[in-house]
Amino acid sequence: MNAESKGLILGFIAVFMFGLTLPITRFxxxxxxxxxxxxxxxSLASVFAAFFLIAYKVPLPSYSQIKRLLIVSLGVVIGFPxxxxxxxxxxxxxxxxVVLGILPLATAAASxxxxxxxxxxxxxxxxxxxxxxxxxxxxxxxxxxxLMGDFxxxxxxxxxxxxxxxxxxxxxxxxxxxxxxxxxxxxFPLIIGPTLYYAPSDMxxxxxxxxxSFLYLTLISQLFGLFIWYKALAIGGVARVSQxxxxxxxxxxxASSWALSEFVDVQSYIFAAMVVGVVAVGKQMPVYSxxxxx
Numbered sequence: 001m002n003a004e005s006k007g008l009i010l011g012f013i014a015v016f017m018f019g020l021t022l023p024i025t026r027f028x029x030x031x032x033x034x035x036x037x038x039x040x041x042x043s044l045a046s047v048f049a050a051f052f053l054i055a056y057k058v059p060l061p062s063y064s065q066i067k068r069l070l071i072v073s074l075g076v077v078i079g080f081p082x083x084x085x086x087x088x089x090x091x092x093x094x095x096x097x098v099v100l101g102i103l104p105l106a107t108a109a110a111s112x113x114x115x116x117x118x119x120x121x122x123x124x125x126x127x128x129x130x131x132x133x134x135x136x137x138x139x140x141x142x143x144x145x146x147l148m149g150d151f152x153x154x155x156x157x158x159x160x161x162x163x164x165x166x167x168x169x170x171x172x173x174x175x176x177x178x179x180x181x182x183x184x185x186x187x188f189p190l191i192i193g194p195t196l197y198y199a200p201s202d203m204x205x206x207x208x209x210x211x212x213s214f215l216y217l218t219l220i221s222q223l224f225g226l227f228i229w230y231k232a233l234a235i236g237g238v239a240r241v242s243q244x245x246x247x248x249x250x251x252x253x254x255a256s257s258w259a260l261s262e263f264v265d266v267q268s269y270i271f272a273a274m275v276v277g278v279v280a281v282g283k284q285m286p287v288y289s290x291x292x293x294x
Contacts, residue, residue, distance in 0.1 A: 007236015011244035014229035019097070019251025021221040023259050024213045025085055026093040031210050034089060036198040038082030041214065043195040045222040046188040049181035061174065061182055068170050072183040075163025076226065078191065081217075083156035091149035094264045095141055097252025099153045100245075101134040101275045106157050107242035110165035119239045123285035130246055130278040137271040164242065167226075168233030176230030180223060243278075250276050 025037060032040070052058075061069060087096055105127035108119055119127075138150050167179045174182070200206070232241045249272045256262040 003235045004237065004240060007232045007234075007241045008244060010228050010232035011236065011241040012247065014225050014232060015244050015248050016251055017220050017225040017228070018245075019248045020255050020259075021217065022084065022088060022096045022100070022252050023093040023255040024216055024221075026088045026096075026256075027260060028210050028213050028217075029085065029088045031206050032085075032200060032214075033198040034085035035082060035194055036200070037085035037214075037217070038080075039078065039191040039195045040199065041217040041222050042077045042081060042184060043188065043192050044218045046184040046191075048219070048223055049184040050188075052177070053181050053185065058178055058181075065170065065174065066182075066186065068166050069179065069182050069186055072163045072167040072170065072179060073187040075159040075161070076167065077163075077183050077187055077222075079159030080156045080163070081222065083152045083159065087149040087152040087156070089149070091147065091153075092256065092262050093260060094253050094256040094262050094268055095138075096149070096153055097256065098137050098249045098268060098272055098275070099134055099150060100157065100252070101249045101272075102131045102154075103157050103161060103248075104242045104245045105131045106161035107164045107245070108239040110161040111168070111238035111242070114162070114165045114169060120285055123239070126278055126281050126285055127243070130275050133271055133275050133278075137268070140267065164229075164233065165238050167230050168238040168241075171230040171234035176232075176234055177227040179230050180226040184222070246275050246278050 028037065084096065108123070108127055112119065138146060141147075163183075167183065171179050203211075232244075253264050253268060253272050257264045
C-alpha cells in the first residue's frame with residue numbers, strides 16, 4: 001500500500017471521528033456558553049497533551065516551529081471550536097455538517113499558499129463544484145440568504161483550513177501527534193482564563209450524557225482525532241487527503257438524525273450525496289509538487 005492510500009485510510013478514520021463533533025456540540029450547547037465549549041475542551045485536552053509530551057520526553061520545538069504551531073493553535077484550538085460552538089447555538093447540526101463540506105477546498109487553497117503542493121486544474125474544478133453545492137444548499141436552507149450561523153461556520157472554515165495546512169506540513173517535521181499536543185500546550189496560558197470565567201457553576205448537576213459528550217469533544221475531536229488527521233495529511237499530502245472531508249457531511253447528517261432526532265429533509269440528503277460524489281472524482285485528479293510542476 002502506497003503512502004497516499006495509507007493517508008486516505010487514516011483520513012477516513014479521522015473524518016468519521018470529526019463527523020460526530022457538530023451533533024455533540026449541538027447536544028451540549030443548551031448547557032454551556034460557546035466560549036466554554038470551544039476553549040474548555042481545548043484546556044482539558046492540553047492537560048493530556050502535556051502528559052504525553054512529558055512522558056515521551058519530547059524535545060522543545062524550534063523557534064521557527066513554534067511560530068507555525070501558533071498558527072495551528074489559532075485555527076484548530078481556538079478559532080474552529082469556538083466559532084462552530086457559536087454556530088450550533090442557532091443552526092441544526094445537520095445544516096452545519098453540509099456547510100462544512102466547503103472545508104476541503106479551503107484546506108487545499110491554504111496548502112497551495114503554505115506548502116509545495118500544486119493541485120491540478122481538474123482538482124480545483126472538482127473542489128469548486130463541491131463548494132458551489134455547499135453554498136447553494138446554505139442559501140436554499142436559509143430562504144435565499146445566509147443565516148448568522150453560516151457566517152460563523154465560514155469563519156471557522158477559513159481558520160481551521162490554515163491550521164490544517166500548516167499543521168499537515170509541520171507534521172512531516174514533528175509527527176502528527178506532537179503537532180496536536182504542542183498546539184494545545186502553547187496556548188494553554190491564554191485560554192485557561194476565559195475557560196474558567198465561562199465555566200458553568202452547576203457542572204456537577206449536568207448529568208452523565210452531557211459530561212461524556214464534553215469529554216468526547218476533548219479527547220476525540222480535539223486530541224486523538226487530530227493525531228490521526230495530521231498523520232494522514234503528512235503521509236498522503238494535504239491537498240489530496242483534505243478532500244476526504246467531503247465525506248463528513250454525510251457522517252454528520254446520519255449522526256444528527258440518529259443521536260439528536262433532528263429532522264433531516266430530503267434536500268439535505270441529496271446535497272450531501274452530491275458532495276460525497278465529488279470525492280470519487282477528486283481522487284482521480286492529480287496533485288503535483290512544486291518541483292514537478294515547473
